Amino acid sequence: MAGLTAPLLGLEKKSLREQALSALRTAITSGELEPGRHLVETELSEMLQISRGTLREALRQLEQEGLLSAGPRGRLSVRHLDEKEIRDIYAVRAALESLAARSLCELPDRQHVTESLHKAIDAMTAATTGTLEERIESDLEFHRTLCRLTGNETLLHSWESLEGSIRMSIMFAGLEKGVSNMSVDRHKDIVGAIDTGDATLARKTILEHMDTAAANLVA
Amino acid sequence: MAGLTAPLLGLEKKSLREQALSALRTAITSGELEPGRHLVETELSEMLQISRGTLREALRQLEQEGLLSAGPRGRLSVRHLDEKEIRDIYAVRAALESLAARSLCELPDRQHVTESLHKAIDAMTAATTGTLEERIESDLEFHRTLCRLTGNETLLHSWESLEGSIRMSIMFAGLEKGVSNMSVDRHKDIVGAIDTGDATLARKTILEHMDTAAANLVA
DNA sequence: CCAGTATCGACTGTAAACAGTCGACTTATG
DNA sequence: CATAAGTCGACTGTTTACAGTCGATACTGG
Secondary structure (H helix, E strand, C coil): CCCHHHHCCCCCCCCCCHHHHHHHHHHHHCCCCCCCCCCCCHHHHHHHHHHHHHHHHHHHHHCCCCCEEECCHHHHECCCCHHHHHHHHHHHHHHHHHHHHHHHHHHCCCCHHHHHHHHHHHHHHHCCCCCCHHHHHHHHHHHHHHHHHHCCCCHHHHHHHHHHHHHHHHHHHHHHHCCCCHHHHHHHHHHHHHHCCCHHHHHHHHHHHHHHHHHHHHH | CCCHHHHHCCCCCCCCHHHHHHHHHHHHHCCCCCCCCCCCCCHHHHCCCCCCHHHHHHEEEEEEEECEEHHHHHHHEECCCCCHHHHHHHHHHHHHHHHHHHHCCCCCCCCHHHHHHHHHHHHHHHCCCCCHHHHHHHHHHHHHHHHHCCHHHHHHHHCCCCCHHHHHHHHHHHHHHHHHCCCHHHHHHHHHHHCCCCCHHHHHHHHHHHHHHHHHHHH
């Protein structure tokens, strides 16, 4: 049994809370737990086979991410998004990602950045032959990479806190509409703009991308 | 006992979790719970006279707000901010608030907006004769109002999720440095720019305000 | 029949107890 | 003396039980 591989040494055992968080986030953003649905702690804890205390910790986080809304007496339900809310979410998303794009343009050495973004583009290209879900995942991964590459942890965290709302927006609009915003060419334009090092151009490209995306979602 | 006033009818009893959240947020952002301090659940729950379960829910939220960082084995400690992190926080803050400013310029009817902002300015003016804490509160209230007036709930929520980090940045720099960014005149400039309805000017004013603020904090 | 009161079930909020992991320290062994 | 094994305390993660609030329904009295 000698010679354990490095990945095994780095194994991370996920807590029940984290597992519940993931499962619930997926169930909500996929529509399985439908908008407006009242989440009853006792039911959910039985379904997930965890205690109510553990579940509550996960639910609190989802509430903070904007996926759940608290009704009277602390009752949590899956949030419903109307058109205005989707537009609002995309406006904030645009603000964060345009900051990311500008920040990347201002980096002294952009080579590793563009390499990583090209990899993310390749992944998007590969996903065009996959399922709608795969295309959405690769798209969101591209945008997350954009934020991550800035090295601004606060920016990445803010974006990730918005990710659930973004996913719900796509779900509300329907996956086909969502995917219509995920063309590889338009993302190549973003990378191209960043490549030029022109922060104003990069910002403008992102803002336009997000304007179009929001308009498509609410059409 | 007839004739209860409307405010009494609207009384909201805060849960222990919410009370703990407030108390902890204040203790952290004021420096009472100092950066790097390991928060031991059993100690804190005894101090606050609440159960560990209730405390955990509050701590989770503070972690998500960026005020605490999780170390090995789930141990939470008060986050320490270095200069880069402060700059990063202010960059994200600038992105959010400049979106707010641009959004306000695009509103069809800006009269009630400018009235509210002028009120916030008046409160800042009144606070100049008060304590440093009062000045910081009135400043943050001005900026929160900026975001709230847009009617974009996602934007307000994102800003509020950042507020703790903002407060900690000010605390790290020292209150005097923080207050140096809170001159009434500079905030009047922001309102003035929004008054013109020129979204580009308003955005630029905010970005400059935040650039200067960050530079002052890390100087 | 209607209004007031009582009861009960369905929750959420909270506390107390149990369980597991780790590091520091002590003890045993070669 | 150095190393390995054992023990224990200090936590965090989780479960179970208790407590309170509310709405819906049933009951009672005028």
